[in-house]
Amino acid sequence: MTAQRIDGKAAAEALIGRVTDDVARLIRDHGVQPGLAVVLVGDDPASTVYVRSKIKRTAAAGMRSFDHRLPGDVSEDDLLAIIARLNADPQVNGILVQLPLPKHISADRVINAIDPGKDVDGLHPVNAGRLSAGTAKLVPCTPRGCVILAKGVRGTLAGLDAVVVGRSAIVGKPLAQLLLAEDATVTIAHSKTKDLADVCRRADLLFAAVGRPEMVRGDWVKPGATVVDVGINRLALPDGKSRLIGDVAYAEAEKVAGAITPVPGGVGPMTIACLLLNTLIAARARAGLPEPMV
């Protein structure tokens, strides 16, 4: 049996559709138009593509979009001054600083400077703390997308054994917290985990977020498991072109898994959809309205 291919693109379009409808209601009923400011430092090609897509999708969803492109040698102080202006701007409900930042800028200092109520990446320590306390509204976009996709397949995640391979602040750690909030039994594994393949083989839900191309092999997957591949690794081809591959050896894993996300077209599109959702959540909270029912 071949695994069900989880269509992240379709799930993202459906979520963006619901967000767009709620934005229209928010404008019509409350005169509130959500606004997202995206800050890009430098000209990294992948980041430029992601930022362009974020800006385009924000506007298409009926939100205001504010575009801040800064040279790669901008000083940390100048960047912090822009963040301070965006924090004070009532038209801006969400602030997203595209990562990674150049080496001379401390990502921690920049993230800490964002108003937690506008932190649509969910990376500010206040929002990370709220996530572990179970009271978060703004949670990191990629992990939120992973949980939506897994729930789309399994309905409930309660009681399932979830293994998250990777412990980054942007994916692994918040994903583990979100899965715990869904009553899954969660293991966080990483490069130092003993018998990693055995740990993965116990997972009903296997999330790979290590940034190592095809590290998770087919025989690491429990038969019938739901596999969510967060990896986006660009592989250079001999003809000068490139190809994206995930952290999971898809061709092997699809023979064993019950369902699996492809790369591209799996988790990636959900990241941008969840950014729009977070911007809507931030705008509604700012207006004293409950979370959207999307």
Ligand SMILES: Nc1nc2c(c(=O)[nH]1)N[C@@H](CN(C=O)c1ccc(C(=O)N[C@@H](CCC(=O)O)C(=O)O)cc1)CN2
């Ligand atoms: N401030 C942030 N920076 C970064 C984040 C983030 O969530 N917040 N995540 C990544 C990049 N990212 C969004 O910023 C992102 C990555 C990938 C995709 C996506 O749709 N990928 C497609 C493939 C696209 C391609 O061909 O390159 C897919 O997987 O189908 C969207 C957003 C790091 N930085």
Ligand SMILES: [Mg+2]
């Ligand atoms: Mg840095």
